[in-house]
Amino acid sequence: QVTLRESGPALVKPTQTLTLTCTFSGFSLSTSGMCVSWIRQPPGKALEWLALIDWDDDKYYSTSLKTRLTISKDTSKNQVVLTMTNMDPVDTATYYCARMDRRHDAFDIWGQGTMVTVSS
Amino acid sequence: QSALTQPASVSGSPGQSITISCTGTSSDVGGYNYVSWYQQHPGKAPKLMIYDVSNRPSGVSNRFSGSKSGNTASLTISGLQAEDEADYYCSSYTSSSTLSVVFGGGTKLTVL
Numbered sequence: 001q002v003t004l005r006e007s008g009p010a011l012v013k014p015t016q017t018l019t020l021t022c023t024f025s026g027f028s029l030s031t032s033g034m035c036v037s038w039i040r041q042p043p044g045k046a047l048e049w050l051a052l053i054d055w056d057d058d059k060y061y062s063t064s065l066k067t068r069l070t071i072s073k074d075t076s077k078n079q080v081v082l083t084m085t086n087m088d089p090v091d092t093a094t095y096y097c098a099r100m101d102r103r104h105d106a107f108d109i110w111g112q113g114t115m116v117t118v119s120s
Numbered sequence: 121q122s123a124l125t126q127p128a129s130v131s132g133s134p135g136q137s138i139t140i141s142c143t144g145t146s147s148d149v150g151g152y153n154y155v156s157w158y159q160q161h162p163g164k165a166p167k168l169m170i171y172d173v174s175n176r177p178s179g180v181s182n183r184f185s186g187s188k189s190g191n192t193a194s195l196t197i198s199g200l201q202a203e204d205e206a207d208y209y210c211s212s213y214t215s216s217s218t219l220s221v222v223f224g225g226g227t228k229l230t231v232l
Contacts, residue, residue: 037221046123046226047158047166047209060220096165105213105221106156106171113165 002026004036004097004111011117012087018116022080022097029075030055035100036080037107038071040093048093053080054102087118124149124210124224131230137198140227142210143191148222150191154213157186157195160226161206169208170195197229205231 008020020038027034037052051071052060061069070083080097094115098107125143132138142149142157149155155173158166168177170186173193183198193212197204210224 039223047211047223049211049221049223052220060218063216063218066218098166100221104156104171104175105152105154106168106211107158107166108168108171108177110165110167 002099002109004099004109006095006097006111006114008095008114008116010115011119013120014088014118016087018082018084018087018091020082020084020095020097020114020116022082022111024078024080024097024099027099029053029073029078029080033102035102036073037098037100038080038082039096039098039107040091041096041113042090042093045093050084050095051082052100089118092116092118124212124222126208126210126224126227128225129228129230131232132197132200133232134200134202136200137196138200138229140195140197140208140210140229142193142195142212142224144193144212144214144222145191147216148212148214149188149193151215152213153188155186155188155193156211157184158209158211159204159206160209166209200231202231205229 004024035054038050053071068085094113096113098110157170160166174186214222
C-alpha cells in the first residue's frame with residue numbers, strides 16, 4: 001500500500017523559512033519513473049503545483065516561486081523535503097505531497113495535507 | 121505558467137450527465153495526452169479520477185469518462201449521484217519553462 005504523509009510547522013512567521021517533510025512508503029523514489037511533488041491549496045482556492053523531484057534527482061519548480069523553493073530527497077529514509085523561504089501571509093495554505101508516475105504525469109496517491117498559517 | 125481554464129461551477133440533477141471543460145494551449149493540453157482529473161471533497165485530499173486523458177484508475181466508477189479535442193479536455197460524469205458533488209480539477213503536463221505540471225482553476229459540481 002502506497003502512503004504519503006506531510007509534516008511540518010502549523011504556524012510560521014512572515015520572512016521565516018518553511019521546511020516541510022513528506023514521508024512515504026510502498027514505493028521507492030529510486031525506481032525509474034517515480035516522482036514526488038508538492039502542491040498547495042490556499043483556503044477556498046485552487047490547487048497550485050510547486051515542485052517535483054524525480055527518480056534521477058532532477059528537480060522542477062513553479063516558475064513564479066522557483067527563487068524561493070528547494071526540493072530534495074533522502075532515498076534511504078523515503079523522504080522528500082521542501083523548503084520555502086521568505087514566507088508571507090499569502091502563502092497560508094494546505095500543502096500536499098503526492099506521488100507521480102512520470103509515464104502518466106498524474107498524481108495517483110496524495111498525502112492528507114498539512115495546513116500552514118503564516119502570521120506574526 | 122498560466123492555469124488551465126475551467127468553468128467555476130456546473131450543476132445537474134441526479135441521474136443526469138454533466139461535462140466539465142478544461143482549456144489550455146498547444147504547450148499543455150493540446151500538445152500531450154497527459155491530462156488528468158481530480159475529485160476533491162471538502163476537507164479532503166484530491167483523488168485521481170482520470171489520467172492520460174481518458175483512462176480510469178482501478179476502483180473509479182465507469183460513470184466518469186474523459187476526452188480531448190484540440191486544446192480542450194473534458195470530464196463527463198454520467199448518472200449523477202449525490203456523492204459526486206465536489207470540486208474537480210484538471211491538470212496537464214506542460215512544456216513551458218517549468219517542464220512539469222499545470223492545474224486548472226477548479227470547478228464546483230452541485231448535484232441539485
